[in-house]
Amino acid sequence: MQTLPGLVVTGASGRMGQMLIRTIAASDKARLAGCLERPGHAWVGRDVGECMGGGPLGVLVTDDPLEAFAQAQGVIDFTAPAATVAFAALAAQARAVHVIGTTGLEPEHIAAIEAAARHAVIVRAGNMSLGVNLLVRLTQKVAQALDADWDIEVVEAHHRMKVDAPSGTALMLGQAAAEGRGVTLEQAMVSGRDGITGARERGTIGFSAIRGGDVVGEHDVIFAADGERIVLRHLATDRTIFARGALKAALWGQGQKPGHYDMMDVLGL
Numbered sequence: 001m002q003t004l005p006g007l008v009v010t011g012a013s014g015r016m017g018q019m020l021i022r023t024i025a026a027s028d029k030a031r032l033a034g035c036l037e038r039p040g041h042a043w044v045g046r047d048v049g050e051c052m053g054g055g056p057l058g059v060l061v062t063d064d065p066l067e068a069f070a071q072a073q074g075v076i077d078f079t080a081p082a083a084t085v086a087f088a089a090l091a092a093q094a095r096a097v098h099v100i101g102t103t104g105l106e107p108e109h110i111a112a113i114e115a116a117a118r119h120a121v122i123v124r125a126g127n128m129s130l131g132v133n134l135l136v137r138l139t140q141k142v143a144q145a146l147d148a149d150w151d152i153e154v155v156e157a158h159h160r161m162k163v164d165a166p167s168g169t170a171l172m173l174g175q176a177a178a179e180g181r182g183v184t185l186e187q188a189m190v191s192g193r194d195g196i197t198g199a200r201e202r203g204t205i206g207f208s209a210i211r212g213g214d215v216v217g218e219h220d221v222i223f224a225a226d227g228e229r230i231v232l233r234h235l236a237t238d239r240t241i242f243a244r245g246a247l248k249a250a251l252w253g254q255g256q257k258p259g260h261y262d263m264m265d266v267l268g269l
């Protein structure tokens with residue numbers, strides 16, 4: 001019998017880390033090969049199942065990424081930009097598929113990830129759910145069908161602990177709207193209006209962010225014209241949707257050629 005692909009989860013104690021560990025542990029398609037946390041974190045050296053308040057899973061949390069990645073075929077990474085850039089180089093060195101869910105990446109982080117993807121398979125998306133990736137396609141199509149008489153606004157809401165704005169998903173949706181309209185997002189983007197802003201500039205794509213409570217993730221793409229409005233909406237109510245997508249990406253990546261892929265590639269959308 002062939003051994004199942006072994007996956008390492010980085011940021012093991014995080015909201016997504018714990019969800020990923022549960023999803024992999026329950027899967028019959030992959031096995032949990034390692035769990036990583038920051039040096040000095042209270043979970044390091046302990047069984048991850050017990051840290052999460054359940055029975056032992058037989059995997060000790062480590063703070064050594066090289067040692068963990070060397071044992072694995074895939075790394076699933078929902079952490080923070082600087083950590084993700086470091087993990088991209090190390091996962092490439094270990095020839096492990098690197099699935100990146102981390103958001104808030106700046107152009108220099110993305111350039112470093114592109115460099116690592118010359119030698120390894122990287123799948124990166126600001127949102128790993130099927131629903132959002134489908135919404136991205138729909139947004140592109142609607143934007144393509146409408147002219148600039150239709151103002152485009154992306155509105156997102158997330159829990160109070162989220163550290164980046166606009167969300168990775170909002171940026172994916174904005175990018176899709178820009179592509180549909182035949183402009184670049186850099187040109188069109190207006191984010192976080194405040195004060196005497198003046199009237200809305202025709203053709204811009206606006207972004208607004210709400211932060212509060214335990215909201216998992218909500219995104220509206222609004223197309224507003226005189227006398228009518230179209231609202232495309234995705235509501236996430238459970239983080240398993242992201243974990244399932246990330247697991248699918250890690251399995252899909254096995255045997256692919258080195259490159260920087262996204263969830264559209266994985267889902268065939």
Ligand SMILES: NC(=O)C1=CN([C@@H]2O[C@H](COP(=O)(O)OP(=O)(O)OC[C@H]3O[C@@H](n4cnc5c(N)ncnc54)[C@H](O)[C@@H]3O)[C@@H](O)[C@H]2O)C=CC1
Nearest residue numbers: 011014015016037038078079083101102103126127128242
């Ligand atoms: N692409 C997607 O579908 C989704 C992306 N996200 C993104 O994933 C990221 C994490 O989100 P949450 O789990 O809510 O955050 P969180 O703050 O709960 O977890 C982050 C974890 O990463 C760990 N970490 C940070 N630096 C590290 C390092 N150098 N080594 C090892 N561990 C390290 C932290 O200790 C923490 O446990 C965010 O960027 C968020 O936007 C979240 C949900 C879905």
Ligand SMILES: O=C(O)C1=N[C@H](C(=O)O)C[C@H](O)C1
Nearest residue numbers: 103126127162167168169217
């Ligand atoms: O930080 C989160 O929680 C989420 N982040 C991703 C984003 O930035 O869009 C995906 C999801 O919305 C949850």
